[in-house]
Amino acid sequence: MTAPKTLYDKIWDAHVAHEAEDGTTLLYIDRHLVHEVTSAQAFEGLRMTGRTVHAPDKTIAVPDHNVPTTAGREDPAQMTEESRIQVQALDTNAKEFGVHYYPVSDVRQGIVHIVGPEQGWTLPGMTVVCGDSHTATHGAFGALAHGIGTSEVEHVLATQTLIQKKSKNMKVEITGKLKPGVTAKDITLAVIGETGTGGGTGYVIEYCGEAIRDLSMEGRMTVCNMAIEGGARAGLIAPDDTTFEYCKGRPHAPKGAQWEQAVEYWKTLFTDEGAHFDKVVTLKGEEIEPVVTWGTSPEDVLPISGVVPNPSDFEGGKVDAAARSIDYMGLTPGQKLTDIEIDTVFIGSCTNGRIEDLRAVADVVKGKKIKDGMRAMIVPGSGLVRAQAEEEGLAEIFEDAGFEWRLAGCSMCLAMNPDQLAENERCASTSNRNFEGRQGYKGRTHLVSPAMAAAAALTGRLTDVRDLI
Amino acid sequence: MEKFEKLQGIAAPMPLVNIDTDMIIPKVFLKSIARTGFGKNLFDEMRFNRDGTEIEDFVLNKPQYRNAEILIAGDNFGCGSSREHAPWAIADFGIKCVVSTSFADIFFNNCFKNGILPIVLPQEQVDILMSDAEKGANARITVDLEAQEITTSDGETIAFDVDAFKKHCLLEGLDDIGLTLEKKASIDAFEAKASAARPWV
Numbered sequence: 001m002t003a004p005k006t007l008y009d010k011i012w013d014a015h016v017a018h019e020a021e022d023g024t025t026l027l028y029i030d031r032h033l034v035h036e037v038t039s040a041q042a043f044e045g046l047r048m049t050g051r052t053v054h055a056p057d058k059t060i061a062v063p064d065h066n067v068p069t070t071a072g073r074e075d076p077a078q079m080t081e082e083s084r085i086q087v088q089a090l091d092t093n094a095k096e097f098g099v100h101y102y103p104v105s106d107v108r109q110g111i112v113h114i115v116g117p118e119q120g121w122t123l124p125g126m127t128v129v130c131g132d133s134h135t136a137t138h139g140a141f142g143a144l145a146h147g148i149g150t151s152e153v154e155h156v157l158a159t160q161t162l163i164q165k166k167s168k169n170m171k172v173e174i175t176g177k178l179k180p181g182v183t184a185k186d187i188t189l190a191v192i193g194e195t196g197t198g199g200g201t202g203y204v205i206e207y208c209g210e211a212i213r214d215l216s217m218e219g220r221m222t223v224c225n226m227a228i229e230g231g232a233r234a235g236l237i238a239p240d241d242t243t244f245e246y247c248k249g250r251p252h253a254p255k256g257a258q259w260e261q262a263v264e265y266w267k268t269l270f271t272d273e274g275a276h277f278d279k280v281v282t283l284k285g286e287e288i289e290p291v292v293t294w295g296t297s298p299e300d301v302l303p304i305s306g307v308v309p310n311p312s313d314f315e316g317g318k319v320d321a322a323a324r325s326i327d328y329m330g331l332t333p334g335q336k337l338t339d340i341e342i343d344t345v346f347i348g349s350c351t352n353g354r355i356e357d358l359r360a361v362a363d364v365v366k367g368k369k370i371k372d373g374m375r376a377m378i379v380p381g382s383g384l385v386r387a388q389a390e391e392e393g394l395a396e397i398f399e400d401a402g403f404e405w406r407l408a409g410c411s412m413c414l415a416m417n418p419d420q421l422a423e424n425e426r427c428a429s430t431s432n433r434n435f436e437g438r439q440g441y442k443g444r445t446h447l448v449s450p451a452m453a454a455a456a457a458l459t460g461r462l463t464d465v466r467d468l469i
Numbered sequence: 470m471e472k473f474e475k476l477q478g479i480a481a482p483m484p485l486v487n488i489d490t491d492m493i494i495p496k497v498f499l500k501s502i503a504r505t506g507f508g509k510n511l512f513d514e515m516r517f518n519r520d521g522t523e524i525e526d527f528v529l530n531k532p533q534y535r536n537a538e539i540l541i542a543g544d545n546f547g548c549g550s551s552r553e554h555a556p557w558a559i560a561d562f563g564i565k566c567v568v569s570t571s572f573a574d575i576f577f578n579n580c581f582k583n584g585i586l587p588i589v590l591p592q593e594q595v596d597i598l599m600s601d602a603e604k605g606a607n608a609r610i611t612v613d614l615e616a617q618e619i620t621t622s623d624g625e626t627i628a629f630d631v632d633a634f635k636k637h638c639l640l641e642g643l644d645d646i647g648l649t650l651e652k653k654a655s656i657d658a659f660e661a662k663a664s665a666a667r668p669w670v
Contacts, residue, residue, distance in 0.1 A: 014633040017659035018652050024634045026652060028659050030670050038552065040502035051646070054656075058670075066500070069493060082500035089502050133575060147575050150504075151582035151645070159649045165632065197487055198545035198571055216471045229547065233574050254669035262669045297487050308636055317486035323486070414550075416496050428523035435491040435549060437514050 001461035004272035006169045007238050008204045009270070010075065011144040015127050017161055026161040028327040030126040031143075034061040034153070036090040037416070038131030038454030042154035049245050052097070054160040060121055063087045064111045065416045067104055069406035074105055083417065097157075109384025110408035113137040113350040117221065118384055119252025124266040129156055134350045134432065136227040140220035141247070142239035142269045144204070146425045147228065167233045168278040171202035171271075174211035176285040176378045181466040183360065184219030184447035185430065186350060187211065187283075188226040193301030195281055203279060206271060207237050211285030217246040218356035225351045225430055229298040238270040260344035292337055292462055293434045293447040295325030300434070304452070304464045307337040327437055329444050330424065337462050340446070344374040344427040345451055345457040348406075349413035352430035353381025355388050357450040362394045364454035364468060370402040371460035377404040377419065379411040390429070403457070415439045428456035470634035471584040477611045478538030481528045487540060489549035490576065495504035508561030508562055520594055529562075534615040541595065541602045542569040546587075547576025556583045566612050568619070570595050581635045582645070586614060588629045597621065614640060632641035 004199060005013070017099035018026040032055075039061070046052065052061055064085035067073060076084050087104070094101035100121075102109045106117065113134055116122045128138045131153040172191055192199075200277035205227050212223065220237045221227035227235025244263055247253045248295045300322075302309070310333035311323040326333065331340065347353075347361055358380065370376050378398050380386035386408055389395050395405050412419040413431035421427055421443025430453050434445040446462060455465040474491050498510040516527050523530045529537060540559075546557060546569040555581045559567070566586045591596070601621045609620035609624045614636060619627045638645065649656075663670065 014663075018655040022633055024632075026649060028656070028663065034599070037499050041504050041553075044502070073549035079504065080500070123669070127668070129550055131553075133549065135551075149551055149556075149575060149578055149579035149582060151579065155646050158646045159653075159656060160660075162636075163645060163647060163649065197548050198573075201545070201571055201574060231545065231573060254503060258669050261597070262667075265667065297485075299491075315486060320484070321486045321543075414496050416499065433489075433491070433549060435489045435514065437495055438491050441514065441519070442493075448515060 004275040006271045006275045006277065007142060007206055007236050007269055007274070008169055010125065010142065010167055011125055014125065023165055025164050025166065027127060027164045029129050029160050030058060031116070031128045031163060032059045032156050033116055033128065033130035033135065034059060035065055035130070035132060036063045036086040037065045037250065038150050039093065039153055040086060040089040041150050042157055043097065045154040045402055046157060047318070051158045053099060053157050056098040058160065060116065061090055061094040061111050062102040062109055062115050063090050063098050064416065067409040068417050069409045069411045071407065073188065075405060100296065108200050108382040110112060110312070110385065111350045111353060111410055111414045113225070113384065114353055114381035117141065118382055119248070120247060120253035121323045123253060123262070124243055124249055125269050127190050128185055132224055133228045136235050137225040139224035139227060139235040140217060140237050141243055142236060142266070144234055144236065146234040151257055159238050167204045169276065170232065171277040172205050172207050172278040173209040173280070173281065173282045174207070174285050175209045176211060176212065178211050178285050178288060181290055181451065181469060182288050184215050184222040185453060186279065186288055186291050188223045189293065189298070189447060190283060190288045191281065192226060192230045192298050193291065194283060194416070195230050195299055197229060197299045199230045200227065201229035202450045203232050205230070205232045205235045207235060209285070212237060213240065216356055217242060218354040221354065222351055226298065229432060239266050243362045259449050264303060270273045280406055290449065290465055291451050292335065292452065293330065294321065294331065296328055296434055296436050297321070297325065298432070298434060298447065300325060302337060304337055304462065306337055308333050308337065338464065340462045341458055341460055342426045342446070342462065343375060344421060344425055344433065345453050346412040346427055346429040347453050348379030348381065349431040350381065350413055350434045352450050353379065355385050357430065358385070358389045358394050360450045361454040362397045364451055364465060365401040365458060366397050368401055368458055370457040374457055374460060375403065376457045377406055377412070379406040380410045412439050428453045429460060470582070470643065472643045473565060473614055473639040475613045475615070476538060477609050478599065479534060479536055479606050480539035481534040481537035482599050482602040483528055483540055483542045483545050484599060484645055486543035487545045487548055489554050490547060493547065493555040493615065493632050495553065499552060500556050505559055506562060507528070508563070509559035511558040511562045518640045520669050531632065536563065538563055538565050539566050539610055540567045540599045542567055544570045546572050548573040551575045552581045553582070556580050560585055568595060568598055569597060572627050576669045581639060584642070586612065586638065590629060594627050597625065597627070601620070
């Protein structure tokens, strides 16, 4: 009898193309997603060495980081010269090397991590990589998915493999049920608050437990998306009927007999009873509250009922880091989080730019108006999410409430396009990083769920959404 | 790739924990389609005022650390994005070795692709090197990859671990892709087997 395996062990074992004696492995890559910011140098490397793309059929390109999200963006004048060069380079490279491609003009364009699952490129049991750390998102399908650097992008383009050493196994279990007003975003932030941003370093996390099983695919993608913020190589959730239901009928999902064959295989993708985890973290779902970040690291998480901490509450190097964060964020220790006034609300990103996120926002803001003077934008994760939100009447609710309703892209999550915070502007954001300068030079970011962002847009301060529902 | 064998140089102390890739190279500088020229923007928002003048008390602006080739850094260095522009900027500035108690996974891998040696050591040993670095330009630290040994300016030696394959590639300045393509037969055989077992992939 073979030793019990984790889900990670199983996917790893199914993708070993070559293993050296010291464990250095060539891991075969099933899907390679490509965007404009981290790929140009890799394609150029292929040209300089006379190499080709090994598997163009498994390579999917879409521009997302730089693209404007305002109407009329097909006009290149909307982009800075440098952004235009990057987007045009992707266009040229995608066509020259013959990879699948969704240009800005295509309704299916959007954030690469939203487009992949939406089009059925991401399926259970696969290995998925992209030159972007939030590739972790795809782990929601029980796919081993992680970010890589540009040299590795070139390596995957040329060989369809990555040189890897296996990570350790970590289990994050969320037991019980979530309370009303608490979402997948609160789960994933609460976990990082517990483990710290380095807590997952060297591990692949498997999320499990009743609260995880109860999540939709959208929610599971939100949870896995931020595995990287906890330092993990990847986050995984075992596929189940919720997963199969989501995948079925997608353009690049298998059909007919092959679908049946695939599902049969996917049903073997779970952690065996008794399999070994090197680290285990357990949170009680019913104890998780809506959370916000107060500092400049995603580990700076507190329930909305809390107060800004004092640097002396921490130990070691975190004392100085916390003092620096509090100063950067313009806060005072002891200040109630619900007293923090905000100027801007950003709803979108690969963390929270899916249809369910937009529905959660609509539930909070329907028939209401955002606070006077508030800048609030909603940036759907893809053209298809945008179309669906319009069909469901959500866009009308947003515009009536005073939100800007944008076109798809990464937008203010990393502010490489014109959507940026001004100096000292304070934002409630559904994105994934609150680093210094992330959303604009000296901009201040509080990470929250879509429902919490919606609540903040209405009141003009960080707000417990449970007070409004 | 440039080889890394033995380095004797000035070490700059950066004890702040969780130095992220947005600090190392802010996104406004990611718009180049080249691999070079990022060094002038390394740690841009910590290093320069908005008007381009230097922030005096930032470590790499201090006269004794301007030519640093080694960085002694706080825990969880390089967390955040996968941007290889971070190690490109570090290498372009002239830094060839970073020492910390831990590194973010993707950043750690990216270093090895660019001739940079990231070294993980326990807190006590990082503390020793941090104190040594704080002595300034006269305190030169030696990093010997072949021997896997760091020597402080006082002659104290500290051993470090490094993955054997990564060490080999750094010492020889090898191109990963060329090495992998030598195993093309294994990749082709895997592909044939996998597409029979999982034809939908």
